[in-house]
Amino acid sequence: MIRWILAACALAVAAGAWVLSGPDPLPEDALDGLVADAANGERVFIAAGCASCHVAPEADAAVAAPVMSGGRRFESQFGTFIAPNISSHPDAGIGAWSDMDIANAVLRGVSPDGAHYYPAFPYTSYFRASAQDIVDLAAHLRTMPADPTPSLDHEIGFPFNIRRTLGLWKLMAGGPEMVLAGDVSxxxxxxxxxxxxxxxxxxxxxxxxxxxxxxxxxxxxxxxxxxxxxxxxxxxxxxxxxxxxxxxxxxxxxxxxxxxxxxxxxxxxxxxxxxxxxxxxxxxxxxxxxxxxxxx
Missing domain, CATH: 1.10.760 (Cytochrome Bc1 Complex; Chain D, domain 2)
Structure with a gap:
């Protein structure tokens, strides 16, 4: 009997963890009424340092329209993360993504298919950006060159390669809406x-x-x-x-x-x-x- 009770408790804990670790996308109406401004999107792109991570290794990130083909490697205690292709290519990049796909990726760390992104992609800071910022950024990204280079898999070992656990990590790691709180100039x-x-x-x-x-x-x-x-x-x-x-x-x-x-x-x-x-x-x-x- 005790064995069955313990098994039921373990199952309940596992089910709870599965629910809590699920993705938390933006509300469906989060971008309603927003009109993209690609010129401001370029300013967002620069401020966010997108090119610094997503241009090809050894490429010049400071050119007017860098090719965002990815491939740069970032070593850490958890493994090596490799920046993906975020060019406007419809298959290899994000050219087929909607504004909501891009907003969920940047603000929530959630992919179009509902998987968690690793926080090597700094959505743990980007969540403080505005939805308007991201709509503008999306418009700018669509003006940039397409590149067919496929994204490479991260080099991450067990247990960090289990993306679902990142949902629990996000719950524990979430920071304040603003660190310097209160009224400021x-x-x-x-x-x-x-x-x-x-x-x-x-x-x-x-x-x-x-x-x-x-x-x-x-x-x-x-x-x-x-x-x-x-x-x-x-x-x-x-x-x-x-x-x-x-x-x-x-x-x-x-x-x-x-x-x-x-x-x-x-x-x-x-x-x-x-x-x-x-x-x-x-x-x-x-x-x-x-x-x-x-x-x-």
């Missing part, structure tokens, strides 16, 4: 939108626990480099010690106040931020300096 609000959402700065600059979940109590406080080579620096006000002008200039030129230059992955980040408007770079600086300092 319009400039800081724009910077918050860029840093916390589209720019996904925390994906590198915030430490994680053993399951890869961001430590929101150490927001932008620096973290080990994912591939295990060095450390990503803190960019909090105390750690930087820079003025708003210093930050904006660094995002434009790659030069620090001491005339050092950006290195590593920041070189690609600067390629993107240098193409933003000066107002957006100023907004990023205003946001970073609005973060709490040590002691309050």
């Amino acid at each position: 319009p400039e800081v609000a724009r910077g918050r939108h860029l840093v916390e959402g589209l720019g996904h700065c925390a994906e590198c600059h915030t430490p994680r626990n053993g399951l890869g979940m961001a430590d929101y109590d150490a927001w932008l406080a620096g973290a080990p480099e994912p591939a295990g080579d060095g450390r990503v620096p803190a960019i909090t006000p105390d750690a930087l010690g820079w003025t708003a002008f210093d930050i904006a200039q660094y995002l434009s030129t790659g030069f620090t106040p001491s005339f050092d230059t950006a290195g590593g992955d920041m070189v690609e980040v600067i390629e993107n931020t240098s193409r933003l408007s000066s107002e957006d770079r100023d907004a990023i600086a205003a946001y970073l300096l609005a973060l709490p300092r040590s002691g309050g």
Whole structure:
């Protein structure tokens, strides 16, 4: 009898886990009434750093219309993730995807066939973008070159290759709607939108626990480099010690106040931020300096 009770309990737990681990797509009316603006979509594309990950290895991500054929490898403690083809090709890329398909991928980490994406794709930050951003981005992506290069499978071992478990991971890893909460100035609000959402700065600059979940109590406080080579620096006000002008200039030129230059992955980040408007770079600086300092 006890054996049957235990079996029933185990079955109930498994059934509950299966339900909880399912995909959580956007409501069907999430994009209703939105009209795409491809010009703003290009700005979203730049701010989100799409080309930095999805162009072919060794290709120039800074050209006007990069070919988003994928193939770049990202090593981590969980395995190697390989960026997919997101070009406008209808078969190899995302050319046949609807706006809702793209929005679910970016904002919820859910594929058109209902599978979870790995958080190497930073939907854990992108969920803070607006639906309008994504509709605009989709319009811009459709203007870009198509490429037939097939996407490669990630090199992930057991148990991380079981995508369904990512549904439970998402439930545990979900962060606040905005980390810097409360009423802020319009400039800081724009910077918050860029840093916390589209720019996904925390994906590198915030430490994680053993399951890869961001430590929101150490927001932008620096973290080990994912591939295990060095450390990503803190960019909090105390750690930087820079003025708003210093930050904006660094995002434009790659030069620090001491005339050092950006290195590593920041070189690609600067390629993107240098193409933003000066107002957006100023907004990023205003946001970073609005973060709490040590002691309050």
